[in-house]
Structures are given as C-alpha cells and as structure tokens.
Amino acid sequence: MSRQAIARRGKRLEYFTIAWNSLEGLVAVVAGVFSGSIALVGFGIDSFIEVTSGVVLLWRMTVDADVQTRERNEKLSLRIVGVCFLALVVYVGYESIYDLVSRKAPEHSVPGILLACVSLIVMPLLSQAKKKVAEELGSAAMHADAKQTDFCVYLSAILLIGLLFNAALGWWWADPAAALIMVPLIAKEGVEAMKGETCCDYHG
Numbered sequence: 001m002s003r004q005a006i007a008r009r010g011k012r013l014e015y016f017t018i019a020w021n022s023l024e025g026l027v028a029v030v031a032g033v034f035s036g037s038i039a040l041v042g043f044g045i046d047s048f049i050e051v052t053s054g055v056v057l058l059w060r061m062t063v064d065a066d067v068q069t070r071e072r073n074e075k076l077s078l079r080i081v082g083v084c085f086l087a088l089v090v091y092v093g094y095e096s097i098y099d100l101v102s103r104k105a106p107e108h109s110v111p112g113i114l115l116a117c118v119s120l121i122v123m124p125l126l127s128q129a130k131k132k133v134a135e136e137l138g139s140a141a142m143h144a145d146a147k148q149t150d151f152c153v154y155l156s157a158i159l160l161i162g163l164l165f166n167a168a169l170g171w172w173w174a175d176p177a178a179a180l181i182m183v184p185l186i187a188k189e190g191v192e193a194m195k196g197e198t199c200c201d202y203h204g
Contacts, residue, residue: 035109085190105172116160
C-alpha cells in the first residue's frame with residue numbers, strides 16, 4: 001500500500017474518532033444530567049474536548065501551510081485544549097467531593113452503562129488501527145493519538161465500574177468515586193496538551 005493510501009486511511013480514522021467522540025460526548029452528558037451522574041458528565045465533556053484535539057491532528061495532517069506558522073497555531077490550539085482539560089479537572093473534582101460529602105445519590109443510568117460497554121469495544125479496535133497506521137507512516141502524532149484513544153478505554157472502564165456498582169449494588173458513592181479516579185488521568189492529559197505533547201510531532 002502506498003504512503004498516500006496509508007495517510008488517507010489515517011485521516012478516515014480521525015474523521016471516525018471525531019464523529020464517535022461527538023456522539024459519545026452528547027449521549028454521556030445528556031444521560032449524566034438526567035441521572036445526576038458526575039462521572040458520566042465528566043466523561044462526556046472529556047469526549048468533547050478530545051474532539052478539539054482530534055481536529056488539531058486532522059488539520060496538521062491535511063494542511064500544508066508555512067511550517068513555523070502551522071506549529072505556532074497548533075501549539076496555541078493545544079494549550080487551549082490543555083486549559084479545557086484542567087478546567088474539567090477542577091469541575092469534576094469539586095462536584096465529586098460535593099456529592100460524596102452531601103451523600104447525593106445519582107439515579108441508575110442504563111444508557112450510560114450501554115455507552116461505556118460500546119466504548120470498551122470500539123476504542124481498543126480504533127487504537128489498534130491507529131497504531132498500525134502510525135507505524136507504517138512513522139508518525140509520532142498518530143501514535144500519540146492512539147495513546148489518547150487508549151486513555152479513553154481506561155475512562156470507559158472506570159465509568160462502567162462506577163455505574164454498575166451503583167445500579168447493581170446500590171453503592172451511590174461509586175459514581176463520584178469513579179469521577180475522582182478520572183481526575184488525575186484527565187489532569188495528565190491536560191498537562192501533556194499544555195506542553196504540546198498530544199499531537200505536535202507529526203512527521204508523516
């Protein structure tokens with residue numbers, strides 16, 4: 001397969017990632033608001049922020065502008081993404097602690113459980129496909145994006161555990177606890193974006 005064909009496959013994967021994260025974010029936020037689940041809302045907002053990161057990578061793969069201008073704009077975009085992630089950390093951390101202290105019990109969320117299950121199937125397959133393209137192109141950016149997709153798998157697993165414990169065992173605290181576990185992971189993603197490490201090393 002030619003390099004151009006591989007690059008087109010990489011772009012199709014990014015388009016799918018953006019579409020999936022947009023849908024995932026919408027379902028998660030709506031389900032989270034209705035059920036009172038901070039873990040679901042945090043997961044959904046994270047998905048929306050990752051859409052921005054995906055757009056930056058897709059733009060980097062598509063646009064051949066002046067190199068210095070492109071890299072400057074990309075780093076600025078990534079810093080904005082990083083600030084969004086860190087703001088999400090503050091929001092999720094505050095809401096989780098508040099829910100735990102006030103013993104605010106979220107309702108059961110079947111849509112949230114189904115979403116987390118589907119994500120645990122889709123995301124590993126998507127990550128594997130991205131890693132293959134990254135290896136064939138020698139693209140550090142695509143490899144970094146694959147790692148970000150792996151990160152989504154971890155969040156989905158944490159989310160599912162929290163929702164299942166609440167639904168099956170009535171452990172109301174499992175939802176805000178799951179959200180608190182997400183906080184350092186989201187913070188790490190935010191710091192990496194602030195440093196420009198998420199997708200600024202594209203060489204393919």
